[in-house]
Amino acid sequence: MKRKIFLRIGAFLVVSVMILSMLSGCISEKKETTTTPTATSPTAGEKYPTATIKLGYRLTDTTILVTETDFMKKYGIQFELVPYASGVEMRDGILAGDVVIGELGTGPVIWAMTHVTPDDLLIVGTTEQGGEKYRVVVPVDSPVKSFDDLVGKKIGIKIGSGCYTAFLRYIAAKGWTVEDFDLLNVGELEAISAMEQKSVDAVIMWEPIPAVLCSKGIARELMNFGSGEGGQNLVKICNPVYWGVSAKWAKENPDLVSRFLAGYIELCYWVYDHPDEAARIIYNTYVRRGVEVEDPEIYKLSIEHEHLYPWLPDYLAEDTKMVAGYLVQFGKADFVPDVKSFIDKSYLEKASELCGIYPPEGEK
Structure with a gap:
């Protein structure tokens, strides 16, 4: 076995x-x-x-x-x-x-x-x-095409969580700092509400929150922090x-x-x-x-x-x-x-x- x-x-x-x-x-x-x-x-x-x-x-x-x-x-x-x-x-x-x-x-x-x-x-x-379970989703009609477009934008994320550490590793590899983003500390239900109200430009969260948001037709996946399909392939997480x-x-x-x-x-x-x-x-x-x-x-x-x-x-x-x-x-x-x-x-x-x-x- x-x-x-x-x-x-x-x-x-x-x-x-x-x-x-x-x-x-x-x-x-x-x-x-x-x-x-x-x-x-x-x-x-x-x-x-x-x-x-x-x-x-x-x-x-x-x-x-x-x-x-x-x-x-x-x-x-x-x-x-x-x-x-x-x-x-x-x-x-x-x-x-x-x-x-x-x-x-x-x-x-x-x-x-x-x-x-x-x-x-x-x-x-x-x-x-x-890292695949941590996904970045944006409003379905958002003009954002890559994570680079989120610099200076408001992102809903749970500070101190696993997706937050994945985010830190990614932006460090890209040469950015936390100050380059407007972070909103949200939990699961708050993340859904924020996306529904379009009060954030993106949400970074663990599964199944991204799947729920996409299934509602209000969001689409931008990327995830894994190495598979949709992964950013920048650092192994x-x-x-x-x-x-x-x-x-x-x-x-x-x-x-x-x-x-x-x-x-x-x-x-x-x-x-x-x-x-x-x-x-x-x-x-x-x-x-x-x-x-x-x-x-x-x-x-x-x-x-x-x-x-x-x-x-x-x-x-x-x-x-x-x-x-x-x-x-x-x-x-x-x-x-x-x-x-x-x-x-x-x-x-x-x-x-x-x-x-x-x-x-x-x-x-």
């Missing part, structure tokens, strides 16, 4: 105020057999003692699939879910001990690495990576999202961390082989919770722009270090941290032994 996985499935937009209602019954609810895959591996059927993990919950494809499939149950893991609006708040929740594990993007991770030590926070795995954990909890519960990661590795490979089924799980989750969602066709537009990925190769640490350098250059960080000192691969190595799936050559 050794093969490199760059798993493609889009994140899904929902109204943030619905988070708590969606969490109700999320763990105990019996799932339909058509959307509850059973993982198979050399350890299939092995029994593990049941344990509850306090998981930081965001409405991302990763978290929904982790909590809405049975891969974690196979390893005896159930969850107490604590909702957060973004990785910034989730990072603070981990550091405060309110949760023990959660998804953290490069921005929140770098801030933590410059304010705390590896005795407080550890990186034990990756959830996804890739990985911008990984990591599994961040409380260092104290991880050291006290190493087996539990590895069991969690084993479940996630199996989930990633299952999604790779069953992307349509994975998309249906997420879509059905929203429908089952009574949350209004856009036409499922919208999400097909974003599937190609996100890569689920569990491993911790050294090049991701170097990429994060590079991002930190840009943040220092633009006055957004005080120094470049020792990224590798916060990464502990031992939990992931043990997880591979548990599930029988190992990283491809060059991805260790």
Whole structure:
């Protein structure tokens, strides 16, 4: 089963105020057999003692699939879910001990690495990576033909986010500074509203916001920060999202961390082989919770722009270090941290032994 996985499935937009209602019954609810895959591996059927993990919950494809499939149950893991609006708040929740594990993007991770030590926070795995999910869209009737035309224009973007660091890397390569643009700090719903009202000249946001805007017929893609079709090909942008954990909890519960990661590795490979089924799980989750969602066709537009990925190769640490350098250059960080000192691969190595799936050559 050794093969490199760059798993493609889009994140899904929902109204943030619905988070708590969606969490109700999320763990105990019996799932339909058509959307509850059973993982198979050399350890299939092995029994593990049941344990509850306090998981930081965001409405991302990763978290929904982790909590809405049975891969974690196979390893005896159930969850107490604590909702957060973004990785910034989730990072603070981990550091405060309110949760023990959660998804953290490069921005929140770098801030933590410059304010705390590896005795407080550890990186034990990756959830996804890739710059294609960050897309630049402009009004459908805009005269803008390239990013160069946006110099001096108003751009809606979430400052401090992964798309913001991708933006910084891009403009640095082009020889521009932040002062060359009029940035408006917006969240997901604010970005949609700004584009609808034409109060911005462009929006830079993660999927599926660009897909939603384009599907509404009010925006078109200008470019993305990846290397594929529509990518700017100027700098390679990985911008990984990591599994961040409380260092104290991880050291006290190493087996539990590895069991969690084993479940996630199996989930990633299952999604790779069953992307349509994975998309249906997420879509059905929203429908089952009574949350209004856009036409499922919208999400097909974003599937190609996100890569689920569990491993911790050294090049991701170097990429994060590079991002930190840009943040220092633009006055957004005080120094470049020792990224590798916060990464502990031992939990992931043990997880591979548990599930029988190992990283491809060059991805260790």
